[in-house]
Amino acid sequence: MDFLILFLIYLAVCLFCMVVAIKFSRQSQEFFTRISHYIILVIGPVIPRWLQLAVQLTLHRFVHQRNSFFLVLHLLLEVAVYGEYSWEVYPYCMELRFGHSILLLPYILLLGKMYFFYLCCSRDPGTISPSNHKQLLKVYTYDGILYHQAHICPTCELTKPARSKHCRVCNRCVHRFDHHCVWVNNCIGALNIRYFLLYLVTLSGMAAAVGTVTVRFLVQVALLSNLHQAMYVNADGEHVPVGILYIVQKLFLTFPRILFMLGFTFLIFFLLAGYTAFHFYLLMTNQTSNEWYKHKNSYQCHMDNSRPDKCMQGNTYHRGYLRNVKEIISPETQQKKVR
Template identity: 50%
Template structure:
């Protein structure tokens, strides 16, 4: 809940006239996904590289990733770390609920000695308890618990896959917006494309190695920090 509140309340990196001059110096334009001189018609300011205007929030966001409906806020340079923490803790919570619920049901089966029992089938024949019968019996005995377990397992898998995708973006220093745009123009990192009859090579110029990419998530770049690093 703490990560959720931080993510939803934190400034994602709103670009204003007062901070525009400093934010525009942080990232270079790659001339493929981000071109110099593009002006946001709503905010009436030149778009810094890696920024985007969010139509839902009606603001331009520095290092825009996406607008998250879960937290009702944009995910940008300054709250990506909170979004990561929220996503990973949410996945951990779902996984722990699934493990505890599964352990409870296994304990019920063990204490009842059900796996060593038998049942009479529709033909009147005595059959040993198998996994299918066990699942059916548990669902009839604890319908809400079994349904919840199935839902939480699916939720854990979906969230886990999304965590892996976001981890990949973090390790390669990409945003969801950049990942989508690179495929929308028909190219991916280090792949040659031919937009507008002019041969261009798109390369992710923002990646500085795994450690520095992760560090940038939890400590966003500033003009001062960039000068020190260069």
């Protein structure tokens, strides 16, 4: 039972880390700046000044500039999961004569994911420049709620088109700005949001496919070894059938790496599936993450009624589900103004 408890602790820690990562992904700059401040405060008295400056400079670069840390971490996690899948699960499943199509599905999804991942990382999200600025001003009307006429970006020194936002990490204004994604090290905007959605779908599909094959393998092992029919002798000397916890524990002791990989895959799948569903909701209602976040804050403001001047009425860019989807597939960059 010790191993089962350890496994549950492992799941809880993973879940906690994921929630913290998501919670602070929007306010990552403020969060990491605060962390670096506390680190310097603690280590300051015993660390030479030149080393403190070096640490501060490194953290500043890490937080305020585009960097590949999360991109590399993301690839390393994939290597770990697919390494375990290829090293143990796949050969065992071959021995058990699983169909080739189900065993190869995770690899096919991986290829698709890598393609959309590359597009998300490399394609321009819709950078606003002096050359396309006038065109983009005509695409969306100012709703007078989130977006107002004559707002000039102090960094780019250009009038902000409606639905655009300046990304502090990339230091540029982006057309129909959604968010800055640390996992692809790029902004998500009008021109790459479609790739981002397909990236999320294939990534969720990968986790689901690896998880499904692995669960099927473990169930097959349990059935073949008659684990479900095993008995134990209780304190009264009676023969009692073992429960599901015993079976999980037995599998955990026999295939520890596979069970760890499966636990991680489950967590990733539920987080990704939720996040993907959220982005499809935004797609259907023609909102960006940035707009949804501001509308949510506006709703809270409305509830406490402390700043009525800041309260907003809602999303004005919803144009019907089909037209909303079309706008993502074929982004508006120079058409007439739309609402």
